Amino acid sequence: MESGLVFDIKKYAIHDGPGIRTTLFLKGCPLACRWCHNPEGIPAGPAMLHRPARCIGCGACEAACPSQAIGTGGATGSADPQRCTGCGRCADLCPTLARERVGRSMTVAQAMAEICRDIPFYDRSGGGVTFSGGEPLAQPAFLMALLDACGRQEIHRTIDTSGYAPTAVIMAAAQRAELFLFDLKHMNPQRHRDLTGVDNALIHENLRRLAAAGIRLALRLPLVPGINDDPENLAATGRFAAGLPGVCALHLLPYHSAARGKYRLWGRTEPLAASPPQPPDTEGLLAAADRLRHFGLNVVIGG
Numbered sequence: 001m002e003s004g005l006v007f008d009i010k011k012y013a014i015h016d017g018p019g020i021r022t023t024l025f026l027k028g029c030p031l032a033c034r035w036c037h038n039p040e041g042i043p044a045g046p047a048m049l050h051r052p053a054r055c056i057g058c059g060a061c062e063a064a065c066p067s068q069a070i071g072t073g074g075a076t077g078s079a080d081p082q083r084c085t086g087c088g089r090c091a092d093l094c095p096t097l098a099r100e101r102v103g104r105s106m107t108v109a110q111a112m113a114e115i116c117r118d119i120p121f122y123d124r125s126g127g128g129v130t131f132s133g134g135e136p137l138a139q140p141a142f143l144m145a146l147l148d149a150c151g152r153q154e155i156h157r158t159i160d161t162s163g164y165a166p167t168a169v170i171m172a173a174a175q176r177a178e179l180f181l182f183d184l185k186h187m188n189p190q191r192h193r194d195l196t197g198v199d200n201a202l203i204h205e206n207l208r209r210l211a212a213a214g215i216r217l218a219l220r221l222p223l224v225p226g227i228n229d230d231p232e233n234l235a236a237t238g239r240f241a242a243g244l245p246g247v248c249a250l251h252l253l254p255y256h257s258a259a260r261g262k263y264r265l266w267g268r269t270e271p272l273a274a275s276p277p278q279p280p281d282t283e284g285l286l287a288a289a290d291r292l293r294h295f296g297l298n299v300v301i302g303g
C-alpha cells in the first residue's frame with residue numbers, strides 16, 4: 001500500500017476549486033518562494049514547531065531528544081535544525097502540546113477514509129478533493145494512487161501545483177485529474193530564480209503541454225506588492241495566459257502575512273523579514289485585475 005507524508009487536511013474548503021472540498025496538503029516542495037504561506041510544508045520531512053507561550057519548562061523534550069537538538073543552540077526553544085531528525089519524540093511527550101510535529105505518514109487507505117467521509121458535501125455542492133502542498137507532484141507515487149482511488153469513487157480531483165515537476169509526472173497526473181490550479185509567480189526567468197529558487201522554463205513548458213492536451217486550467221498569481229505587481233510582469237503574465245487554450249480563469253491571490261507567525265514557531269527567519277511587503281490594498285488589486293482583463297482573461301480576485 002502506497003503511503004506519503006501529509007501535513008494538513010482542510011475540510012469544507014471553498015477556495016481550492018469548485019464546490020465544497022477536502023484539501024490534502026502533501027509535504028515537500030522543490031521551490032522556496034519568499035512569500036510562501038505554508039513554509040512548514042517546504043521540507044520533504046517533518047517540521048517541528050515550538051510554541052513558547054505554552055511551554056512550562058518541564059524539560060521532558062530535552063531529556064527525550066536522541067539528537068540533542070533541544071537546548072543546543074536552538075534559540076527560543078526551537079529544535080536545532082542541524083541536529084533535529086524530525087522523529088517527533090519531543091512532541092509525543094510534551095504535556096502542554098507546546099511542541100508539534102508537522103507532517104504525518106498516511107497510507108492511501110487512511111487518506112481515502114478522510115476524503116470519503118465528505119462525499120455527501122461534494123455531491124451536493126459540485127465539490128471534491130484538492131491535492132495541494134508543498135508541491136503534491138513531489139510525491140508522485142502517493143499522488144497517483146490517491147488520484148486513482150478518488151477516480152474509482154467518482155470524486156472530482158483538482159491539483160494545486162507550482163508546475164515544477166518532470167513533464168512525464170505532470171502529464172500522468174493530468175490523465176487522472178479534472179482541474180489544475182496552476183501558479184504563475186513571475187514571468188522573468190532571473191526574477192523567478194531569485195524569488196523561488198528555480199527557473200520558470202520547465203513550469204512554462206509544462207503549462208503549455210497541459211493546455212495543448214485540453215486540460216482545464218485555473219491560473220493563480222499570488223500578488224505580492226513590490227515583488228510581482230509591476231505593469232511589466234502583469235502584462236507578460238496576461239499575454240502568456242491569454243495564449244493558452246483551456247484557461248477558465250486567472251485568480252489573483254492577495255499576499256498576506258499569516259506565515260510570519262509560522263516562521264516564529266518553526267524557529268526560522270522569514271525570507272522577506274528585512275523589508276516585509278504589505279498586503280495589496282483594494283485599489284492595487286483592482287488595478288492589477290484591470291491590466292490582466294485587458295488580455296481578455298476571466299480575472300477573479302481571490303481563490
Ligand code: SF4
Pocket residue numbers: 048064065066067068069070079080083084085086087088089090091
Ligand atoms: S523531533 Fe526528535 S530529533 Fe527533533 S527535537 Fe524532537 S526529539 Fe529531537
Ligand code: SF4
Pocket residue numbers: 054055056057058059060061062090093094095096097098099
Ligand atoms: S516538554 Fe513541552 S512543556 Fe516541557 S519543556 Fe519541552 S516544550 Fe516545554
